[in-house]
Amino acid sequence: MIYLLKIAFRNVIANFRHSLAALLSISAAFMAIVIFDGYVTHIRNLYLNSYRYRGMFGDVILENQQIRSKLGKTDPWLYSLNSEQQLVFDQFIIKHQDQVVASVKNLNLFGSVTNGKVSAVFFTRAYDVDEGLKMRSYQSEEWKWNVLYGKPFHESDEPAKILVGQTIGQTLGCEPVARERVITKNGGYRSGLRPFVCKTDDIQLSLTTESGQLNAMDFKPIGLVDAGYRDIDARYLMLPLDQAQKLAHTDKVSYYTVMLKNSSDSKSNTKANTETFIAAYNQEIGEKFSDLKMSRWQDHEIGDLFKKTMELLMIFKNFVIIVIVFISCLSIFSTFVKNVKERTREIGLLLSLGFYRSQVLKIFLLESALLSLFGISGGAIVGFIASAILNSSSIYYKAGLLSEPVVFQVAIDPSSILVSALGLIFVAVISCYLSVSTTIRQKIVDCLQHS
Numbered sequence: 001m002i003y004l005l006k007i008a009f010r011n012v013i014a015n016f017r018h019s020l021a022a023l024l025s026i027s028a029a030f031m032a033i034v035i036f037d038g039y040v041t042h043i044r045n046l047y048l049n050s051y052r053y054r055g056m057f058g059d060v061i062l063e064n065q066q067i068r069s070k071l072g073k074t075d076p077w078l079y080s081l082n083s084e085q086q087l088v089f090d091q092f093i094i095k096h097q098d099q100v101v102a103s104v105k106n107l108n109l110f111g112s113v114t115n116g117k118v119s120a121v122f123f124t125r126a127y128d129v130d131e132g133l134k135m136r137s138y139q140s141e142e143w144k145w146n147v148l149y150g151k152p153f154h155e156s157d158e159p160a161k162i163l164v165g166q167t168i169g170q171t172l173g174c175e176p177v178a179r180e181r182v183i184t185k186n187g188g189y190r191s192g193l194r195p196f197v198c199k200t201d202d203i204q205l206s207l208t209t210e211s212g213q214l215n216a217m218d219f220k221p222i223g224l225v226d227a228g229y230r231d232i233d234a235r236y237l238m239l240p241l242d243q244a245q246k247l248a249h250t251d252k253v254s255y256y257t258v259m260l261k262n263s264s265d266s267k268s269n270t271k272a273n274t275e276t277f278i279a280a281y282n283q284e285i286g287e288k289f290s291d292l293k294m295s296r297w298q299d300h301e302i303g304d305l306f307k308k309t310m311e312l313l314m315i316f317k318n319f320v321i322i323v324i325v326f327i328s329c330l331s332i333f334s335t336f337v338k339n340v341k342e343r344t345r346e347i348g349l350l351l352s353l354g355f356y357r358s359q360v361l362k363i364f365l366l367e368s369a370l371l372s373l374f375g376i377s378g379g380a381i382v383g384f385i386a387s388a389i390l391n392s393s394s395i396y397y398k399a400g401l402l403s404e405p406v407v408f409q410v411a412i413d414p415s416s417i418l419v420s421a422l423g424l425i426f427v428a429v430i431s432c433y434l435s436v437s438t439t440i441r442q443k444i445v446d447c448l449q450h451s
Contacts, residue, residue, distance in 0.1 A: 026375025348447025
């Protein structure tokens with residue numbers, strides 16, 4: 001086998017010019033795959049990190065599953081977590097604190113908001129500020145600052161404060177002094193105070209409490225936030241949990257989000273597996289509160305848009321890669337067909353010297369594999385250089401449904417690149433086999449007489 005490999009290597013060098021088209025085709029295909037696959041990988045990480053850190057959904061969600069039903073949407077208070085349920089779950093978190101980074105209580109409220117001149121319908125997500133900060137700060141400070149303009153909750157001493165979505169902010173007269181691009185390469189926000197102004201100092205929120213009472217409170221906008229998606233941003237507000245509970249006159253919460261320590265956490269040797277954590281909850285608490293369900297946020301209604309977006313992205317990715325490989329395959333096949341025809345007498349000579357047809361076939365297959373390796377190496381070098389240039393260019397663009405422009409980045413995924421490389425080698429070898437198999441079955445005399 002070694003001597004066949006040596007012959008194949010010599011043939012690749014000797015016939016380099018004849019195989020140049022196939023080499024360039026493989027290099028171009030692999031370079032395109034490196035860049036495109038890296039781009040798709042970055043987009044997936046961007047969405048994932050936005051949910052996990054900035055959105056503070058962590059790894060799992062605890063919620064009464066009935067709250068998503070028709071009756072639950074009609075009367076969400078009926079299926080919110082009461083003080084007894086919160087106490088039991090808080091004790092569970094304390095018991096498993098070696099696995100938990102942060103546990104955030106969340107309260108969803110709906111009502112109307114006005115600045116005295118204009119009114120709008122709002123949806124607010126209220127959360128535990130301290131636990132939310134811990135969740136966003138886990139492993140990176142990049143997600144700590146969660147406002148585009150103004151200050152986050154943990155940087156403000158205002159007694160009654162609120163964060164306003166950009167789109168609903170425009171309706172209420174709150175706009176930045178100067179538009180800036182503040183999204184970092186990984187999707188977080190650059191920290192630092194970026195001023196904004198409102199036509200009124202306070203805005204008033206009003207809603208119906210659990211008892212049917214109409215409550216209203218004034219809040220001071222301290223920052224503009226990005227809800228992630230444009231449609232949500234048009235009615236999105238954020239409140240500290242204690243102030244939201246005061247407004248709604250309740251001690252209930254809608255759901256918990258929990259972030260777990262994982263194997264990539266350099267600060268801890270504990271490996272917290274999401275499924276085992278959920279299993280521990282089901283064993284210890286699940287029977288007592290059968291309606292309270294813990295699940296990964298990807299499997300929750302909150303993660304539906306994420307899953308659909310990723311499914312569409314994967315379909316698009318696979319389609320583009322198939323097209324790239326197909327075009328490359330045609331180029332490789334045509335090059336090998338031409339190459340084999342030109343080397344028919346060489347095949348006849350090898351057979352006349354005593355080589356078995358299977359050995360000659362192996363020589364050509366090894367040539368195609370070596371040629372693929374050279375092409376992949378060249379494509380990888382060019383692809384990595386191009387990726388580095390693109391990553392340092394800070395090119396902003398609109399990514400799908402996201403409301404803010406993001407930075408174009410290429411995130412290299414070694415496992416995906418390895419699979420792509422093996423796929424191209426396989427395509428080249430099959431193309432070579434198809435082009436050689438017919439010629440190699442000819443009689444030796446016919447091969448030697450070929451002109």
